[in-house]
Amino acid sequence: MIQAINLQKEYNGTTVLNLPDLTINKGEVFGLVGNNGAGKTTFFSLVLDLIRASRGKVLVNEIPVAKSEEWKELVSAYIDESFTIGYLTPDEYFEFIGELRGMNEKDVSNFLEGFTDFFKDEVLGKKKFIRDLSKGNQKKVGVVGAFMGNTEVIVLDEPFANLDPSSQYQLRNIIKEIGKRQDKTILISSHDLDHVADVCSRIVILEKGEAVRDVQKTETTLAELEEFFTGVKTERSFHDEL
Amino acid sequence: MKRNFFYFAWREFIRSASRNKNMATKGVLIFFAIYFGLVAVFMGFQLTEKLKDLENPVQTFNAMLLIYFGYELVLRIMVQNLPTFGFQPFLLLPVKRKRIARYMLNKSLLHFFNILPWFLGLPFIIRIAAPALEPTVFWAWLGALFFMIFVNHYLAIYIKWRTNESDVLFYSFLGLAAGVTAIDYFGIIDFTGAFGKIFDYILTTPVATLIFPVLIVALYLLNQGYVNSRFYLDELNKKKKEGKTHNFSWLNNVGDYGKMLSLEVKMIMRNKRPKNTAMMSVLFMFYGLLIYNDYDPNGPEFILVLGGMFMTGVFSMMYGQFFPAWHGKYYPLLMAQNMKMKQVIQSAFFLMAVTNVVFYLLSLGYMFITPKVLYIHFVVMLYNIGVNSWVIFALGLNSKTAIELNQRAAFNYQGVGATQWLMTIPVLFGPLIVYGLLSLAFGKITAYVIFGAIGLIGIILHPRLIDYFTRQYLKRKHKMIYNYKSK
Numbered sequence: 078m079i080q081a082i083n084l085q086k087e088y089n090g091t092t093v094l095n096l097p098d099l100t101i102n103k104g105e106v107f108g109l110v111g112n113n114g115a116g117k118t119t120f121f122s123l124v125l126d127l128i129r130a131s132r133g134k135v136l137v138n139e140i141p142v143a144k145s146e147e148w149k150e151l152v153s154a155y156i157d158e159s160f161t162i163g164y165l166t167p168d169e170y171f172e173f174i175g176e177l178r179g180m181n182e183k184d185v186s187n188f189l190e191g192f193t194d195f196f197k198d199e200v201l202g203k204k205k206f207i208r209d210l211s212k213g214n215q216k217k218v219g220v221v222g223a224f225m226g227n228t229e230v231i232v233l234d235e236p237f238a239n240l241d242p243s244s245q246y247q248l249r250n251i252i253k254e255i256g257k258r259q260d261k262t263i264l265i266s267s268h269d270l271d272h273v274a275d276v277c278s279r280i281v282i283l284e285k286g287e288a289v290r291d292v293q294k295t296e297t298t299l300a301e302l303e304e305f306f307t308g309v310k311t312e313r314s315f316h317d318e319l
Numbered sequence: 320m321k322r323n324f325f326y327f328a329w330r331e332f333i334r335s336a337s338r339n340k341n342m343a344t345k346g347v348l349i350f351f352a353i354y355f356g357l358v359a360v361f362m363g364f365q366l367t368e369k370l371k372d373l374e375n376p377v378q379t380f381n382a383m384l385l386i387y388f389g390y391e392l393v394l395r396i397m398v399q400n401l402p403t404f405g406f407q408p409f410l411l412l413p414v415k416r417k418r419i420a421r422y423m424l425n426k427s428l429l430h431f432f433n434i435l436p437w438f439l440g441l442p443f444i445i446r447i448a449a450p451a452l453e454p455t456v457f458w459a460w461l462g463a464l465f466f467m468i469f470v471n472h473y474l475a476i477y478i479k480w481r482t483n484e485s486d487v488l489f490y491s492f493l494g495l496a497a498g499v500t501a502i503d504y505f506g507i508i509d510f511t512g513a514f515g516k517i518f519d520y521i522l523t524t525p526v527a528t529l530i531f532p533v534l535i536v537a538l539y540l541l542n543q544g545y546v547n548s549r550f551y552l553d554e555l556n557k558k559k560k561e562g563k564t565h566n567f568s569w570l571n572n573v574g575d576y577g578k579m580l581s582l583e584v585k586m587i588m589r590n591k592r593p594k595n596t597a598m599m600s601v602l603f604m605f606y607g608l609l610i611y612n613d614y615d616p617n618g619p620e621f622i623l624v625l626g627g628m629f630m631t632g633v634f635s636m637m638y639g640q641f642f643p644a645w646h647g648k649y650y651p652l653l654m655a656q657n658m659k660m661k662q663v664i665q666s667a668f669f670l671m672a673v674t675n676v677v678f679y680l681l682s683l684g685y686m687f688i689t690p691k692v693l694y695i696h697f698v699v700m701l702y703n704i705g706v707n708s709w710v711i712f713a714l715g716l717n718s719k720t721a722i723e724l725n726q727r728a729a730f731n732y733q734g735v736g737a738t739q740w741l742m743t744i745p746v747l748f749g750p751l752i753v754y755g756l757l758s759l760a761f762g763k764i765t766a767y768v769i770f771g772a773i774g775l776i777g778i779i780l781h782p783r784l785i786d787y788f789t790r791q792y793l794k795r796k797h798k799m800i801y802n803y804k805s806k
Contacts, residue, residue: 125655129797146793149657159804160652162582164589164724176578177657206589226657 078103079124079230079262083133086119086286094119094286096133101264101279103229106256108277109266110302115283117266118156121234124264125154137230153178154232155223158215163208167200167218170207171225178226185225192221195247213239220248224255231255232264237272245272252276270306274299324422352431359438367442376447377460377522382515384464385503387436388471393496395432395475396482420546424539427476428469436468452522459525463518466531473538480545576662576669583666586645590724593638593645600634604678607685620763623691624754627699628747630682632707635671636746639711642667643792647721647803654796661789664712668785671711672704672778698771702750705777710749712788714742716795721803 081099085092094116101107109117122128124135126142134141137148154160162170175185189201200214207215220236236252237245249272255261256276267273273280280298282290282305290305292298370376409419449457482489503510521527587593607626638645643663646653653663679700685692753773757766777784792799 125651127651127655127797127800146659149655149659152655153657154655156651156655159649160655162649162652164586169585173578173582174656 078138079264080136081120081123081133082136084120084123084130084135085132086116086123086128087131092131092286094123096120096288099281099288099291101262103262104259106252106263106276106278107265108273108280109264109283110268110270110273110280111266111283112306114285116286117283118234119286120283121154121156121232121264121266124232125152125156127156151228152230152232153223153226153228154234155219155236156232156234158219161207161215161219161222164206166204166206167210168202170218170222174222174225178228180226188225189221192251195221195244195251197244213241213244216240217244224251229260230262230264234266235268236265237267237269245269249276270299270302274302324419324426328426355431356435356438359435360442363439363442366439367446370443370447376443377451378515378519380443380448381518381522382511384467384518385511385514387439388467388514389496389500391432391436392471392475392478395471396479396492399427399430399432399472399475399479401427401476401479416547417543420543423546424473424476424542428472430472433468433472436464440464456522456525459528460518460521463521463528463531466528466535469535470531470538473535473542477538477542477545480542574665575659576665579658579662579666580669583645583670586724587638592722592724596637597634600637600674600678603633604630604681606630607682607688611685611688620691620695621751621755623689623695624699625751626685627682627692627696628703628750631675631679631696631700632703632746634674634678635703635708635711638674639667639671639708639715639746640742641722642711642715642718643799644715644718644720644722644803645724647718647799648724650721650800650803654800659789660793660796661785664785664788664792667712668708668781671708675700675703694767698767698774699750701771701774701778702753703774705774705781707746707750709777709784709788710745711742713791714745716791718799719802 079101081096084094084096084099086094093114109120111117119128123130124137124142126135130143134143136142138151140148142148162173165173171185171189172182175181175188180188193201196214196217200210200218207218210218216236216239220233223231223233236248240248252263252265253276256263256278265273265277274294277294279293280290280302281288282302292301370379373379444461448460452460478492482492499510502508587597606629610622610626643650646663654660679696682696683693685696750770754766754770757769760766761769
């Protein structure tokens with residue numbers, strides 16, 4: 078369970094994030110959407126204690142992230158390319174993450190078997206360093222690394238960006254599969270309203286650092302999201318509403 | 320395009336995020352340039368004195384030219400920066416590639432090596448050559464020298480480009496250089512004399528100078544052709560795409576921090592900059608040959624302390640200089656993953672300690688010069704591990720720039736800020752000062768004992784000190800993540 082209590086971040090006098098009270102419960106697939114600069118990456122960075130909060134705090138399972146390192150066993154994440162190590166091959170990278178997560182070689186290869194389709198024979202078993210992979214493949218490596226270790230919380234910042242369309246749908250299914258397990262909490266941010274509306278159980282819209290909408294997903298969620306961002310209400314025919 | 324490229328280069332420099340550090344580094348480099356320039360002028364005067372009373376001073380001078388230009392060529396190849404230019408944005412604009420190539424080559428002329436010969440040669444030229452030769456001959460000869468500098472410049476660039484791409488070429492070039500030097504030295508073929516004769520020829524036939532500008536143009540065009548053909552994004556920095564992977568999993572058995580340790584080793588082995596650093600530190604082992612050569616067993620032992628410092632400690636000093644910036648590019652991963660900060664510190668300490676010991680053992684080879692090496696290097700090694708490691712950790716707290724792992728190490732000033740320059744003082748001179756004071760106060764043997772004891776204490780206390788630094792690095796975590804993000 079993740080709690081943001083009175084969480085604020087200021088840069089040069091401007092408040093870029095202000096969440097008085099946000100609680101993400103276990104088992105939620107939490108989606109964060111917002112325009113560029115709305116504060117999504119800032120929020121995730123605060124959850125992972127990569128930046129210092131100007132005010133307030135974040136608790137993961139009651140552990141304040143800024144005060145202790147114990148939450149690291151419960152959380153895994155992929156934010157950007159600084160979460161991959163360019164000079165390792167993907168296999169070595171997964172081995173490294175596996176070691177950190179208490180998985181032995183067998184565990185790691187069993188785990189990776191489930192992703193052979195996702196990787197499309199371009200990533201595993203090749204001797205290419207991560208820095209020499211295409212951007213999309215680098216992303217895949219980082220995202221899959223975040224799924225390793227059976228952690229309670231998984232944080233993914235814009236996981237769908239830079240992936241080819243079929244991979245995006247595969248990732249959607251992967252996330253939904255993991256989300257079915259009630260003991261996992263997944264935090265995702267994305268610009269793709271379609272993916273978010275499909276995958277997430279709860280969606281929060283950030284605007285200029287504040288949560289302006291916080292809703293549980295329903296069938297109308299996608300339409301509501303689109304309406305929010307485009308300002309255009311899609312006309313539904315009388316027939317549909319029946 | 321109306322604006323010339325200097326417009327962009329200037330702005331890039333001024334607006335760089337690390338501008339202050341860049342300026343400070345440039346300031347230091349200018350200082351060194353002036354210093355070496357003055358040294359060169361001084362040597363130039365010495366040269367003039369020696370040649371003054373000879374029969375044919377100018378000819379003797381000419382005979383030495385090959386030695387100078389030969390060494391300069393090799394030095395240039397090692398030291399001179401290849402002209403680079405962030406040309407990617409310009410590739411898609413209506414700017415001729417030839418123009419970009421010309422800019423790169425022209426800009427490269429602004430290099431200290433193109434001025435240095437003048438510092439050396441001016442005293443001779445003005446005091447001896449000018450009065451001795453007739454005006455036309457004099458100007459022709461001077462012109463030849465002038466052009467020769469640029470010939471060397473472009474030759475060095477071309478050779479460097481070619482040898483960068485192919486290891487075969489690199490080693491063949493080294494072999495060729497060594498071979499020529501040896502042949503000349505042993506008098507089998509007199510290369511220096513022959514080269515000197517070219518310039519003598521100019522003295523008799525001034526017009527021959529014109530060969531040089533032709534040579535320069537030819538080399539310039541050669542370089543230009545090379546650059547033009549490499550304007551593809553994936554070719555100007557030719558990377559090997561296939562990785563040679565070694566599994567260092569045996570390191571995992573070292574302890575909790577073994578995973579970090581095997582990552583460190585992979586980092587060093589697989590990336591140009593740390594790898595070059597490591598290889599250079601191995602070369603430092605031969606430093607002893609330089610300074611221990613004429614060691615008189617009853618002479619000052621200070622030299623042995625200095626040598627020991629360098630030879631046992633060089634790797635940990637060079638590695639420690641940029642700790643933890645080596646991992647800067649993926650620092651967020653290490654911080655957010657299930658890797659405790661303590662393990663990062665522990666593996667760095669272990670790495671530095673082990674290399675100290677290994678280099679100490681290697682340095683025992685110098686015992687054939689004097690057996691004192693055994694214990695002097697030993698206490699210096701203890702000091703390096705027990706004291707300098709902590710100094711390095713303390714200074715690493717100020718780390719500001721993530722190290723770009725794939726650039727070469729020699730004369731790469733990226734990531735070098737005031738901290739790095741200041742670091743040399745406590746790390747290098749600190750022990751010397753401590754030793755000096757101790758030996759003055761207590762005499763040599765006691766000094767060594769105390770010196771080693773200080774180091775030993777630092778080693779015994781290492782668990783507590785590691786905990787201390789773990790807390791410190793955790794405190795600075797956010798700042799360092801932030802610093803590493805900016806370019």
